Amino acid sequence: MNSFITILLLIVPMIILLLTITKRRRSSSKRLPLPPGSLGLPIIGQSLSFFRAMKSNTAEKWLDQRTQKYGPISKLTLFGNPTVFISGLAANKFIFTSNSSGITSNQQSKSTRAILGDRNMLELVDHDHKRVRDALMLFLKPESLKDYVGKMDGGVREHLDMYWEGKQQVKVLPLMRRLTFDIICSLFCGFERGPKRDEFVDLFPKMVDGVWSVPINLPFTSYNRSLRATARMRKIVRNLIHEKRVQLENGASPHQDLITCLLSIRNDDNEELITEEEILQNVIFVMGAGYDTTSTLITFLVRLFANDPVVHASVLQEQEEIAKNNPSGESLTWEDLAKMKYTWRVAMETLRLFPPVFGGNRRALKDIEYDGHxxxxxxxxxxxxxxxxxxxxxxxxxxxxxxxxxxNQASIPPYSFIPFGGGPRICPGMEYARIETLVAVHYLITRFSWKLCGDDSFSRTPLPVPSKGLPVQITSRKVW
Known part of the structure; x- marks a missing residue:
């Protein structure tokens, strides 16, 4: 009996030890490593070298070198945060179906969050994101935008009369920014030309410059200038919201502009569905998005038409057919836009090669296993x-x-062509951008011909920006 107990006392600890080792091994085998790469210096990390690559238009090469060295997933420090870079079709699908993947749906960098706030669509998730997105879509859905084609048409014609007609040479990018911004001010905020709009034109570039900056708040930095511009913009928009609320209470149409539309949306208790802070941040966000992205697309289309006579001739033929069917010069209609099929395919191919949005950020809400890391x-x-x-x-x-x-867009795999994002996070302003681009191209190409003046190279800041604003020599054409 004593020998049995002795043997038992020897065997039991051995069994316990064996089970413990096995459990630890199993646990250890489940522990995945961090992605390869280096975080670099705290806060700065690889941000400066990446910004240099963006400015010299070598960012694709910069990231390709990382991919060749580390594979499709690697770690680094960008915009003041430890970061994991992922790329490829699987990465796109992971990003744009993120609601069930343990990451924020579109988390911003520290600098972007400080500038745009934490209640805009890029930051909101789940129910809040859907609530704000649905509210914006009441104004931005195709059925609603049909009513604003005429207003866009008038804005484009007025712009060309003021800034293009009678000129021998123009810089395309700043004028396209002015055009898209003037239309945004009218449709989103409801204010026309004047000191308020002029101040916005001055503030917007300063705000945008800080979005991808290193978040160092010193007087000489773009981040600091952006913060100050944003503070002034918020004050102007907040005052505008108060004015629109009074107008709505006095019987103004809820469809006159985006701000009024958002103020008019009520919940079951007849309370405003969107808070004032959410209206403020999302109006600034969609203004910024529409101001830069659409103007960049139109600018690169002008550049393309100057460099590719075959594409130019085909687009011109399509647009002249539409113009000839409108001899009285009335505004373009929704039906006219539907006929611009080739023009929009040209625009999409331009977006494929020169996407205005180079990339974006998310943030992990929990430890996430991805691609073995x-x-x-x-x-x-x-x-x-x-x-x-x-x-x-x-x-x-x-x-x-x-x-x-x-x-045949159905032949293109989902999440492979993503200038407007994808899935539940596809850009709500996509249809707005399409309408504005087609209207602008119609009048540009039927009223003017042009040729480039020198260098047409570009850099990214972070959007693609042609050298010297893309100067072109212009000649007026026959107006049908």
């Missing part, structure tokens, strides 16, 4: 659009300009 809770996730846009398995001969790629 751990993305730690709180870390930033950085994605880019170009990787799938130039993937020859998706777009054969990706460096060639082939608008016919988009004749």
């Amino acid at each position: 751990i993305i730690p809770k709180g870390w930033q996730i950085f994605w880019v659009a170009y990787k799938t846009h130039v993937d020859d398995r998706i777009f054969p001969e990706p460096t060639k300009f082939i608008p016919s790629r988009f004749e």
Whole structure:
């Protein structure tokens, strides 16, 4: 009996030890490593070298070198945050179906969050995101935008009369920014030309400059200038919200502009569905998005038409047919826009090669397993659009300009063409951008011809910006 107890006392600890070792091994085997790469210096990390690459238009090469060295997932420090860079079709799908993936739906960098706030669509998740998105879509959905085609048409014609007609040379990018901003001010805020709009024109570039900046708040930094511009813009928009609320109470139409539309939306208790702070932040957000992205697309279309006579001739033929069917010169209609199929395919191919939005950020809400690695809770996730846009398995001969790629969009894999995002996070202003682009191209190409004046290279700041604003020599054409 004593020998049995002795043996038992020897065996039991051994069994316990064996089970403990096995459990630890199993636990250890489940522990995935961090992605490869280096975080670099605190806060700064690789931000400065990335910004240099953006400015010299070598950011794609910069990220390609990372991918070649580390693979499709790697760690670094960007915009003051520890970051994981992911790329490819699987990464895009992961990013744009993020509601169930443990990451914020569109978490911003520290600098972007400080400038745009924490109640705009980029920050909101789940119910709050849907509530604000649905409210914005009441104004931005195609059925509503049909009513604003005439107003856009008038804005484009007025702009060309003021800034293009009678000129021998113009700089395209600043004028396209002015055009898109004037239309935004009218449709979103309801104020026309005057000191208020002029002040906005001055403030917006300063605000945008700080969005991708290193968040160091010193007087000489773009981040500091952006914060000061944002503070002034918020004051102007907040005063505007108060004015619109009074107008609405006095019987103004809820469809006169975006701010009034958002103020008019009520919940079941007849309370405003969107808070004043949410209206303020989201109006500034959509103004900023529409101001820069659409103006960049139109600018690159002007650049394309100057460099590619075949595409130019085909777009001109399509637009002249529409103009000839409108001899009285009335505003373009929704039906006219539907006929601009080739023009919009050209625009989409331009977006594939030169996406205005280079990439974006998310943030992990918990430890996430992705591609055999751990993305730690709180870390930033950085994605880019170009990787799938130039993937020859998706777009054969990706460096060639082939608008016919988009004749059958159903053949393009989901989450591979993402200039407007994808899935539940697709840009709510996509249809607005399409209408504005088509209206602008129609009048530009039927009223003027042009040729480039010198260099047409560009850099990213972070949007693609042509050298010297893309100066062109212009000649007036026959107006049908």
